[in-house]
Amino acid sequence: MSATHQEPNYMKIFYALFVLTVLEVGAAYLNVLVAGFPLILLGLILIVLAVVKAALVGMYFMHLKFEKRVLGIIALTPMILCTLLIIALLPDLTGGTRKPEAPAAVVEQVEQP
């Protein structure tokens, strides 16, 4: 057993996660405070921050950085499914917002009886 593997400085990871969370919430409020802030850019910033946080948790708290490679590969397999799903769903993603007059979009607004 790898009883000798060094322990990362968990408090450092905690501070990093805390600061990133504050940045995330701050970024979400940019939407309100700064009129006309490009929303695509804001979305990208938020996704990058979330991926960095998730990676910190996986690498340090879940010890992936110190484990055999096999576990890391297992941990990444869900990404394959997600990528395939997103590709499969892409035709739907471009439907509604670009053509609001399309029948598919109207169905959603049907008044409740």
Place this chain on the structure above:
Amino acid sequence: MSHAVDPAESPLTPESWGKLGMWVFLAGDAMSFGALLAGYGAIRAGSVNWPDPTQVLGINLTAFMTFLLICSSVTMVKALSAIKHGNVKSMRNFLLLTILGGVIFLGLQAYEWTHLIMREKPVLFTTYEGTHHLFGATFYAITGFHGAHVTGGVIYLTIVMLRGMAGKYSASNHNGVEILGLYWHFVDLIWILVFTFIYLIPNAPKP
């Protein structure tokens, strides 16, 4: 710790089958969450009247819930670190703090749901602002699925803590605590993604 050599041992044989098992389970579980989030993305992108989540949902409360789960992840690694040094009492205390974090998280989520359902303009499972809308359906399905994981995690944490108090873990035998930690950190990791995608990401600008 030396263990009996398995005749079938190969370079791919893990140092702990339990740990490998948990990772395989978590990978499968991540696929469930991935499918839910991808479906959510498709429904939201295809909608013409998706409400801006920051206007409907309480970001400050959920930011605090995120902070709480991060804290409980830290107490979880502290519990593992304690038992690695053979300190059963410290492990128990840190596991207790982790359980507390999970329970408060669930309480806040129950409060949030109650508020969303009972308020003047409720977010219901199939209805929002008087029309059929999938905003509530996706929101409750995803946060509910995650909340179920936290509930399971609290039960799992309690079982491991009780086993620890009965003296089942020691400096040379802490595998069970480490595997528990993997599950708990995974729940934290998923919340980080849920928080971003459900609560924070703004709507794409209207063309």
